[in-house]
Amino acid sequence: MVLGGLGTAVWLFVSGQAGTVDGLFLLLTALLVAAVFLLYLVFMIRREMESDAKPAVTPAKAGAGAAAAKAPAPVAQA
Numbered sequence: 914m915v916l917g918g919l920g921t922a923v924w925l926f927v928s929g930q931a932g933t934v935d936g937l938f939l940l941l942t943a944l945l946v947a948a949v950f951l952l953y954l955v956f957m958i959r960r961e962m963e964s965d966a967k968p969a970v971t972p973a974k975a976g977a978g979a980a981a982a983k984a985p986a987p988v989a990q991a
Contacts, residue, residue: 918948921940922943
């Protein structure tokens, strides 16, 4: 989508259609689409880089705590 939007913008300039009112709006729309998808790609890349930098959380060891978690305490009724 980024390459398509930029390609459309270049084509509008090369063909001379960017000088018309309709061409100007089409040019702005194509550049907006390219910018939105480019910002999304940058966000995804940064988020992935941050998750790689953080250490992975290790699960708790199985033991007495695991047995207590399996059997809930009975509820007393009055």
